[in-house]
Amino acid sequence: xxxxxxxxxxxxxxxxxxxxxxxxxxxxxxxxxxxxxxxxxxxxxxxxxxxxxxxxxxxxxxxxxxxxxxxxxxxxxxxxxxxxxxxxxxxxxxxxxxxxxxxxxxxxxxxxxxxxxxxxxxxxxxxxxxxxxxxxxxxxxxxxxxxxxxxxxxxxxxxxxxxxxxxxxxxxxxxxxxxxxxxxxxxxxxxxxxxxxxxxxxxxxxxxxxxxxxxxxxxxxxxxxxxxxxxxxxxxxxxxxxxxxxxxxxxxxxxxxxxxxxxxxxxxxxxxxxxxxxxxxxxxxxxxxxxxxxxxxxxxxxxxxxxxxxxxxxxxxxxxxxxxxxxxxxxxxxxxxxxxxxxxxxxxxxxxxxxxxxxxxxxxxxxxxxxxxxxxxxxxxxxxxxxxxxxxxxxxxxxxxxxxxxxxxxxxxxxxxxxxxxxxxxxxxxxxxxxxxxxxxxxxxxxxxxxxxxxxxxxxxxxxxxxxxxxxxxxxxxxxxxxxxxxxxxxxxxxxxxxxxxxxxxxxxxxxxxxxxxxxxxxxxxxxxxxxxxxxxxxxxxxxxxxxxxxxxxxxxxxxxxxxxxxxxxxxxxxxxxxxxxxxxxxxxxxxxxxxxxxxxxxxxxxxxxxxxxxxxxxxxxxxxxxxxxxxxxxxxxxxxxxxxxxxxxxxxxxxxxxxxxxxxxxxxxxxxxxxxxxxxxxxxxxxxxxxxxxxxxxxxxxxxxxxxxxxxxxxxxxxxxxxxxxxxxxxxxxxxxxxxxxxxxxxxxxxxxxxxxxxxxxxxxxxxxxxxxxxxxxxxxxxxxxxxxxxxxxxxxxxxxxxxxx
Amino acid sequence: xxxxxxxxxxxxxxxxxxxxxxxxxxxxxxxxxxxxxxxxxxxxxxxxxxxxxxxxxxxxxxxxxxxxxxxxxxxxxxxxxxxxxxxxxxxxxxxxxxxxxxxxxxxxxxxxxxxxxxxxxxxxxxxxxxxxxxxxxxxxxxxxxxxxxxxxxxxxxxxxxx
Numbered sequence: 001x002x003x004x005x006x007x008x009x010x011x012x013x014x015x016x017x018x019x020x021x022x023x024x025x026x027x028x029x030x031x032x033x034x035x036x037x038x039x040x041x042x043x044x045x046x047x048x049x050x051x052x053x054x055x056x057x058x059x060x061x062x063x064x065x066x067x068x069x070x071x072x073x074x075x076x077x078x079x080x081x082x083x084x085x086x087x088x089x090x091x092x093x094x095x096x097x098x099x100x101x102x103x104x105x106x107x108x109x110x111x112x113x114x115x116x117x118x119x120x121x122x123x124x125x126x127x128x129x130x131x132x133x134x135x136x137x138x139x140x141x142x143x144x145x146x147x148x149x150x151x152x153x154x155x156x157x158x159x160x161x162x163x164x165x166x167x168x169x170x171x172x173x174x175x176x177x178x179x180x181x182x183x184x185x186x187x188x189x190x191x192x193x194x195x196x197x198x199x200x201x202x203x204x205x206x207x208x209x210x211x212x213x214x215x216x217x218x219x220x221x222x223x224x225x226x227x228x229x230x231x232x233x234x235x236x237x238x239x240x241x242x243x244x245x246x247x248x249x250x251x252x253x254x255x256x257x258x259x260x261x262x263x264x265x266x267x268x269x270x271x272x273x274x275x276x277x278x279x280x281x282x283x284x285x286x287x288x289x290x291x292x293x294x295x296x297x298x299x300x301x302x303x304x305x306x307x308x309x310x311x312x313x314x315x316x317x318x319x320x321x322x323x324x325x326x327x328x329x330x331x332x333x334x335x336x337x338x339x340x341x342x343x344x345x346x347x348x349x350x351x352x353x354x355x356x357x358x359x360x361x362x363x364x365x366x367x368x369x370x371x372x373x374x375x376x377x378x379x380x381x382x383x384x385x386x387x388x389x390x391x392x393x394x395x396x397x398x399x400x401x402x403x404x405x406x407x408x409x410x411x412x413x414x415x416x417x418x419x420x421x422x423x424x425x426x427x428x429x430x431x432x433x434x435x436x437x438x439x440x441x442x443x444x445x446x447x448x449x450x451x452x453x454x455x456x457x458x459x460x461x462x463x464x465x466x467x468x469x470x471x472x473x474x475x476x477x478x479x480x481x482x483x484x485x486x487x488x489x490x491x492x493x494x495x496x497x498x499x500x501x502x503x504x505x506x507x508x509x510x511x512x513x514x515x516x517x518x519x520x521x522x523x524x525x526x527x528x529x530x531x532x533x534x535x536x537x538x539x540x541x542x543x544x545x546x547x548x549x550x551x552x553x554x555x556x557x558x559x560x561x562x563x564x565x566x567x568x569x570x571x572x573x574x575x576x577x578x579x580x581x582x583x584x585x586x587x588x589x590x591x592x593x594x595x596x597x598x599x600x601x602x603x604x605x606x607x608x609x610x611x612x613x614x615x616x617x618x619x620x621x622x623x624x625x626x627x628x629x630x631x632x633x634x635x636x637x638x639x640x641x642x643x644x645x646x647x648x649x650x651x652x653x654x655x656x657x658x659x660x661x662x663x664x665x666x667x668x669x670x671x672x673x674x675x676x677x678x679x680x681x682x683x684x685x686x687x688x689x690x691x692x693x694x695x696x697x698x699x700x701x702x703x704x705x706x707x708x709x710x711x712x713x714x715x716x717x718x719x720x721x722x723x724x725x726x727x728x729x730x731x732x733x734x735x736x737x738x739x740x741x742x743x744x745x746x747x748x749x750x751x752x753x754x755x756x757x758x759x760x761x762x763x764x765x766x767x768x769x770x771x772x773x774x775x776x777x778x779x780x781x782x783x784x785x786x787x788x789x790x791x792x793x794x795x796x797x798x799x800x801x802x803x804x805x806x807x
Numbered sequence: 808x809x810x811x812x813x814x815x816x817x818x819x820x821x822x823x824x825x826x827x828x829x830x831x832x833x834x835x836x837x838x839x840x841x842x843x844x845x846x847x848x849x850x851x852x853x854x855x856x857x858x859x860x861x862x863x864x865x866x867x868x869x870x871x872x873x874x875x876x877x878x879x880x881x882x883x884x885x886x887x888x889x890x891x892x893x894x895x896x897x898x899x900x901x902x903x904x905x906x907x908x909x910x911x912x913x914x915x916x917x918x919x920x921x922x923x924x925x926x927x928x929x930x931x932x933x934x935x936x937x938x939x940x941x942x943x944x945x946x947x948x949x950x951x952x953x954x955x956x957x958x959x960x961x962x963x964x965x966x967x968x969x
Binding site: 020026028032033035038039041124207211261290292511678684711712720723 | 827834838841842844846847848849850851854856883884885887888897900901902903904906908909910912913916931935938939940941943944945946947948951952953956
């Protein structure tokens with residue numbers, strides 16, 4: 001359906017999109033029947049355990065598995081694996097894919113790195129065998145921060161990595177750099193009447209998805225393998241396993257299982273997957289590998305950043321120039337440092353219009369847990385910096401921060417960088433003014449206190465931040481892309497009028513597949529309950545890149561819509577034969593009484609037939625099955641805008657911060673799943689508040705071990721105690737329509753957390769009159785800042801407090 | 808370690824299982840009873856994903872040795888619905904979209920069911936207090952608290968069917 005057609009439809013004709021129903025996987029999930037990778041159990045199955053390095057940086061000089069093997073275990077070491085250097089996240093195109101790892105480590109580069117693995121008939125025996133493996137390590141200098149790592153004479157973490165067909169040297173532990181320039185910043189800063197520069201530090205946090213990364217692999221009699229894995233893309237798992245183990249792709253079948261949350265933690269083919277496959281191929285029987293929580297915590301964290309941001313403006317608040325220098329600690333492996341450096345620039349350029357901008361990014365290896373994508377991929381980091389600084393600028397210029405932001409933001413008609421400098425499109429839907437107005441009203445923006453004006457023990461403050469995430473990474477260029485971005489779908493109309501959707505798209509839990517079913521239902525004109533989401537695997541589906549970049553509904557949904565539209569054309573063609581009416585004159589609508597779609601001609605009342613009757617006629621007359629398969633790549637990447645207003649209450653005796661109220665607004669275009677969309681926003685608040693205030697990952701400076709020691713509680717994942725009361729959380733959706741999205745929908749998921757930390761930082765400034773430039777803003781940091789500030793604090797002078805950073 | 812035979816009532820059925828003295832109830836439920844709705848999330852009592860009822864009390868099955876519950880009645884998430892009739896708490900979780908990825912859901916529902924058995928009309932604060940040991944990374948807890956309060960309002964309290 002085209003946007004023009006959409007305008008002539010009444011809202012009740014969109015019967016499934018926008019409706020609320022029990023999710024299709026809901027009963028399975030509330031009864032415990034849903035199957036996740038760790039729930040797969042097969043006959044003759046063995047259990048695997050992984051031996052992990054206790055050293056942050058060490059040469060492995062010898063591995064002796066003889067005792068473990070004598071116990072009856074199958075062992076896997078570096079000597080046994082194919083010497084294929086790979087990158088686990090095959091979303092970037094080959095010329096941009098930095099490959100630096102093997103299935104098992106050639107050298108230990110972080111504590112917890114997989115060095116060897118075993119499989120045995122029981123988990124207990126596997127653990128016993130694991131402990132019997134002897135590894136000789138030769139410890140090397142441990143480097144735990146980017147500054148030390150770049151210093152001359154620092155121990156090289158990777159001597160060289162693969163890029164394309166070449167082995168490229170790594171110097172000073174710098175994995176990759178990127179510079180991006182628009183206009184002329186010297187000219188821009190010269191024209192500026194107000195210039196400000198601040199340094200922002202964001203920290204690594206653990207994804208804390210409920211399901212630990214798991215995998216089951218079964219070797220098949222014909223030298224094929226079947227794999228069940230925690231993964232955001234089954235096709236990428238298939239392709240990488242085929243490459244590493246030289247198995248033709250038609251013999252690598254990866255089956256979709258439910259995901260117990262990921263938040264980016266499984267965008268890559270998790271390191272446990274090829275390890276488990278290696279063991280299964282040696283044992284020649286099914287092998288299961290479930291990561292322990294501790295192992296999982298040593299697997300990945302969100303990218304930490306150091307961002308120096310300089311902005312120049314006219315006195316009236318018009319932004320003129322910006323200069324950003326970012327240093328990113330990527331940990332022990334380069335998973336997606338190149339695109340990460342790109343999105344820092346792109347998300348920055350897309351927040352506010354900058355006629356002159358310069359960006360310099362450096363990604364640096366260190367000996368700690370590898371950084372990987374986590375909800376927002378660069379946006380939470382850069383949005384915290386930009387939204388904090390815009391708030392500070394507004395106070396400096398004596399403007400309302402909302403006015404400053406609305407004056408400069410990239411909105412309708414603006415150029416949006418969805419994924420760095422090569423992924424750009426024009427904004428065609430923009431709910432920002434509406435959302436800002438709604439949020440300001442709900443939180444009582446105009447009644448907020450003057451910054452730092454309170455003196456009691458409990459001080460309240462209101463903060464605002466806005467941002468977005470991209471909807472996919474589609475763009476208009478035909479070749480030369482940095483990123484792969486397309487989805488496919490197969491839609492089949494059954495002989496009773498029900499529909500099978502066969503699509504390899506993954507649902508992290510947010511309702512992506514629910515949205516797919518609704519889009520297909522409305523495109524075909526059948527009731528939602530007649531649309532089934534088929535269990536799928538890689539052998540029976542077309543490619544889908546991965547559910548990331550908030551592309552599930554926008555890109556995956558558009559692919560399903562395209563396939564449904566084609567199937568509908570076939571259906572109407574056959575219906576035309578049966579009814580004697582031209583296909584163009586026919587419409588399909590769900591019929592509540594019949595419980596299926598009915599095809600009819602509005603001007604000829606007697607020409608009616610059910611979808612099922614047409615499909616059945618096709619079968620009995622041997623005309624064929626009504627089905628269509630399509631691939632689709634979006635050529636846009638519309639911004640999914642989100643605004644945050646939060647009210648905090650700070651206990652100045654303890655430094656504790658309580659979220660009193662929150663008003664979150666989303667512009668996701670047409671809201672496909674209203675209930676689950678609201679759930680995305682409240683989830684974004686919880687994760688965003690955790691990021692802003694409490695969650696952290698730190699490593700012991702000597703040993704390189706996580707200071708949490710792999711204890712989840714010490715990673716400080718928020719519990720229900722940290723969330724606001726029900727009546728204090730407001731979620732709103734802008735009334736927009738994205739012309740390029742399925743039924744006007746664009747993305748939502750990752751956007752829901754991106755501005756959150758900025759809103760908290762601004763609320764804390766409003767409550768205390770102190771700026772915080774380093775995340776997380778822990779009670780300790782708040783108390784230290786208050787102790788520094790209070791003696792000389794003059795509540796009447798807002799400007800003075802704004803320029804005296806609490807550092 | 809020498810296996811030992813224990814007797815359990817699992818979701819109303821009499822079971823005789825052979826376990827090692829160090830076998831955790833969680834693993835016996837998942838691997839011997841093939842009831843995989845009870846989840847491993849952390850193995851050390853931090854997340855609540857493995858919550859089951861033992862003689863009506865909510866317990867973390869990752870912290871309970873199987874031999875310690877010889878002769879006791881265990882109810883897992885699979886035992887709440889009977890003859891395809893969902894428990895009102897399960898229905899409320901679906902009605903209020905308190906299910907996203909679903910991995911915390913079994914533990915959340917078992918804990919919520921235990922709360923309503925003990926306190927049929929809890930306040931919002933009581934729900935929060937009772938569920939604070941159950942982690943969820945998807946929802947931000949809002950929909951979950953709303954679902955439990957809604958289940959209570961519908962009169963879902965009182966003893967579960969066992």
